[in-house]
Amino acid sequence: MTIPAADLPPVVDLANDLLAPGPAYLATGINGTMGVITIRTSTATLTVQLPKADVLAWAGLIRELGDSLGSGSGLIAATPSSVLIRP
Secondary structure (H helix, E strand, O other), X not given: OOOOHHHOOOOOOOOOHHXXXXXXXXXXXXXXXXXXXXXXXXXXXXXXEEOHHHHHHXXXXXXXXXXXXXXXXXXXXXXXXXXXEOO
């Protein structure tokens, strides 16, 4: 199911100064059998631990996001069950 981009809500709250574009750093690692992904910005740090299947699903999602920049494609969301959904 594809929803026109014009009908989607903004991905971020543009009025929230904490969400302004800025530098972000990505760190990855392994904790036992889990992949660890940390994203750090000037205002927040987010770390997740994921099994291999989820790491690969997220990698595909991030790649797809990069490929779609400038093409105006819609919102893509990842769920905890490795199922990527496109509203």
